[in-house]
Amino acid sequence: MLSQTTNAATQKISPDLPLTAKQAQLVQHILAFTARHLTTAGPAVFALYGDAGTGKSVVLAHLFNQIQVAARTQDASPFAHTENYFLVNHPEILKVYREIAGEHPHLLKKDFQRPTSLINQMAKDTVHPDVLVIDEAHLLLSQADHYNNFYGDNQLQSLLTTAKVIIVVFDETQVLRMKSFWTEARLEKLIAPYPHETYRLTHQFRMQASDKLVRWINDFTHQHLHPLPTDVGANYDLRVFDDAEQMRQAVVRRNQEVGLSRIVSTSGYPSTLDGGKHYITEGEFHLPWDQYNYTSTPWAELPQTINEVGSIYTCQGFDLNYVGIILGPPVSLDEHDHLAIHLDRYTDVEAFKKRADLTDPTELVHIKQQLILNSINVLMKRGVKGLYLYAHDARLRHYLQQRAL
Known part of the structure; x- marks a missing residue:
């Protein structure tokens, strides 16, 4: 298809x-x-x-x-x-x-x-x-x-x-x-x-989702966590998975049906720009990160990339029909049910390089946390027809599941 x-x-x-x-x-x-x-x-x-x-x-x-x-x-x-x-x-x-x-x-x-x-x-x-x-x-x-x-x-x-x-x-x-x-x-x-x-x-054209779900994404990516809405749009498919491999299989089925469906992930897994393959493993899920695309065809339109995990660098600005997102180790839920961002778990070394005009430690922590949240915002808004979610952190995963009614 x-x-x-x-x-x-x-x-x-x-x-x-x-x-x-x-x-x-x-x-x-x-x-x-x-x-x-x-x-x-x-x-x-x-x-x-x-x-x-x-x-x-x-x-x-x-x-x-x-x-x-x-x-x-x-x-x-x-x-x-x-x-x-x-x-x-x-x-x-x-x-x-x-x-x-x-x-x-x-x-x-x-x-x-x-x-x-x-x-x-x-x-x-x-x-x-x-x-x-x-x-x-x-x-x-x-x-x-x-x-x-x-x-x-x-x-x-x-x-x-x-x-x-x-x-x-x-x-x-x-x-x-x-x-x-x-x-x-x-x-x-x-x-x-x-x-x-x-x-x-201001009008959302890409996602066939309800305004309530778009607002939820915007709130989530500013660390304002509250229940997922029950009204996500009549033509939009929102699912929260307890198993990353099951999510992958669902995305593969969608890709066979309508194409342009891919798995993507936040940073937080082994990743080095050395030309080799680096894998994301979550239980039975085991796929490599996206490889550098030397062709003139966008990454998501290459058939073989259904067997890779996309990143913000291959997906930003690009429309997918269905997107399955792995929220990696940098994102968790603390004991007070607040969204926590762990800078030490972020593996994108290019993201946080120093700059001379930003030196205040408190400001830098805030900026770096927001960069991670921005990456989640980018990924969550890729899907035109559907958004599938899996969180590495069990507490966050259960929170999302219990409220995705």
Whole structure:
């Protein structure tokens, strides 16, 4: 059945996808903002806020397609002959956008870039961007990162030095690493000196879940634990498992039925970037972490990845039909039924690398705990049709089971 879902990811953010009336109005508003500031001095910024699944990416896809059609075909347009790029700092999502480009006559694969690549081209004076559209701007680096060949202090600041208009999509609840640590307050402080507008999307488009379940996820990932709602949506399947292997089998069945169903996990299990396989074991459950995907196909669309465990780095920004989540050792329930986050059990060594501008010990503990909670938020909102849960911590597992009526 998986063949029926080939290119499913591209269909969910394609510029051919119909927009709601409000989304179409928003695209036109951003186009007008961009055209107005193309001829003014200094950069202008439009910030689009919204939680996971609120339709940010499809708005950007429509917006960028219209900009490029005008740039390449409409000599009377304010966008005529402008040089524009779409940036995303996530390799799996970049693959989806480049696949979309191959299906549209006025979108070129080279229009879609990683931020570091474009910044380095700007430094060599080989590109001169007019308009930049940035998806997942919360993944932009906010400090130097030699591993990614970025030697500046902040990627957005570097991009502002050249571009005339920048449109960013931003969700602070999807910030996952210290090297890309952002908050709305930090973003707003950075863009305050420039002409700017903001807009917040609130309607949930991805998940066919009830508003009550979406609120429960948001509360859970801010350490506000309360019973799972009984009303999760007529077309949504929520299950809590006592056995991770049974959950895996349920996800495999869903994958056979409708495709794009995968097991994912939080950090907290052996994981090293050494090219080898590292396994997650929970009772009879025993599968390796996702392997680096060298193909042009997104990880979740590769048939063999039904036998791997996905991470935030392969799933962020990507829609699955059903997602089975393992809440690993860093997450537990204490004796007072409060959600506890254990930093010492987090095995993603890249997440907590030091940075010079964050030194207060109390603040650092809070930030690191929130990064872990953000990763859970990202994973829990991957499933369009269903969410399956298994918790490593027996107390948390039983708490969730007893209240999932």
